[in-house]
Amino acid sequence: MPGLLLDTLRGTNTHKRPVWLMRQAGRYLPEYRALRAEKGGFLALVYDTDAAAEITLQPIRRFGFDGAILFSDILIVPYAMGQDLTFLAGEGPRLTPRLVDHALEALVPVPERLSPIYETVRKVRAQLGTETTMLGFAGSPWTVATYMTAGEGSRDQAETRAMAYADPEGFQAIIDAVTGVTVEYLCGQIEAGAEAVQLFDSWAGTLSPTQFERWVIAPNARIVDEVRKRHPETPIIGFPKGAGEKLPGYARETGVDAVGVDETIDPVWAARELPAGMPVQGNFDPLQVLAGGPDLESGARRVLDAFANRPHVFNLGHGIGQHTPIAHVERLLAVVRAWERN
Template identity: 35%
Template sequence: MLKNDLILRAARGEKTERTPVWLMRQAGRILPEYRAVRNSLSGFKELVETPELAAEVTIQPVDILGVDAAIIFSDILVIPEAMGLTYEMVEKKGPHFPKTVETVNDIQALKVADPTDLSYVYEAISITKKELNGRVPVIGFAGAPWTIFSYMIEGGGSKTFSKARRLLYEDPKMADQLLEMITQSTIGYLKNQIKAGADMLQIFDSWAGVLPPKHYSRFSLKYISQICDAIDEVPITVFAKGAWWALPELANVNCRTVGLDWNMNPKEVKSILTGKTLQGNLDPCALYGSEATIKEATKQMLEDFEGHPYIANLGHGVYPDTDPNKVKYFIECVKELSSH
């Protein structure tokens, strides 16, 4: 039995006694406790692939920051890895794929991921679930197919994502072939996260904002919709960073919650997404401010979302050099200012 199910009730659109709060990237570099675990290992991937340790760092922010949910410590790039395209995590640079997808032959060399290849993630979820013992819900997640596709084509992050975007014009059929494989891989993966104990799911479309609206509908939302349609066991959140123009279309996607980045205006979004719970959207840089600044920004945010089912969060992941005490203060402000 969950002792704190605020976030699940908010996701279902029910009234809650206060606003639930958690943070994207809450398990990680901001916490010295995380760095201690991470520094004892060969690198990021070893941490992701060691269930006991992944569970430990998943639970840290619940203990230290007082958030209302634990999000499993993993990475969106475990999917391409399970499909046959391995990645490395380069210190201070981010992900790198030594080999990328350039031709149809490269796609044929891949496979739809066998969910059992990702058993270390499910094991981390079940250990987390057991150790939390109902204190807060566990959030599972995956990357949106377009965002995963971008990494597989580009080989890493990019300022323009021009290789990935170019393919949509040059060979849309090839793009669809790869997107469909990623989508099928993701559905199996998320279903197994639910079996392992995930109480809700989030789909991260980090590179949504680089596409023109028509391409976003055609090559991203279409596949996100397929995933949401295939899963009805738990509430799903879709976070499409930068895709403010896609909000009216997101109203028709089969998800319970829509995450907003800090450039989106909650007052406008409330009228577009009347049937959805909203999540977000404080600028992560606000947490560099003084306590008075943080409190004022949090108050303003809560007022902007007032009267609508809502989960407090940042408009993107918390930045690694943010003072954990400021993060904790933000969480305390949400709790204090939203209690009825």
């Protein structure tokens, strides 16, 4: 029997709410920090399938979340496409060569770099109970392309946006290449045991409406269409962070089964404007979990109440912060698990 999360993603408005948290496997957990100190750097952890499986399972053991999200990174796709990937302490990921300076054709694909990720999915799924949904994921093409182009993250993606305006055909080739690999990557995760997948478009909020249509909606729609042809029973969650008023269009036009909502969006507005009956995921502010205090409980109930009339997965508006106290997470979960739809 499917668990509460999978039922919700398939469109059932359950009386209780499933819950998982973006970045739930990671630095706020002492057991993660201990394992990382033992094993080494981030990429080494991702490619140690036993360690990656253990990290994926740690928050399930501690909190009993309804979904286990694969421990990996969105930049595994460009790594498999032939860019070199490093994680610098205190500075984040770096990809070389930068595509703002080099042609896409210069990259030599290394598709075998995807295989250990599938093995991690298999190992986790074998250890999960049927009540817990195995979640796979990938970065959406626009967000992945911003890193591939500039070689690193930035606040406004200026280099990538400028390239997309100056050379739309060249940039389209990058988007198309990422889209094709992402379809195969998600299907590989599903075939290994992922029961639902999420597309993270972390930098979707930096684009104009016209560019949003071309670089966010169109490639995500292609991914959804092609994955669904091969795996029609697997729900696909789309999370275009920062989409704002463009979110309803994204929900309608990409064809995703469920849409993630970030913390900047009023949940009452989202519940009203998103397609009727579409499952929604979100959108509690991760900084409110960090801060704790009396507003944590009332804020969580406001999100739950706003989405009471549609299927809803309780989650954060983005990833949980690394300094979040465990007690605050426990308090949040107690509120969510006590809530029931009237």
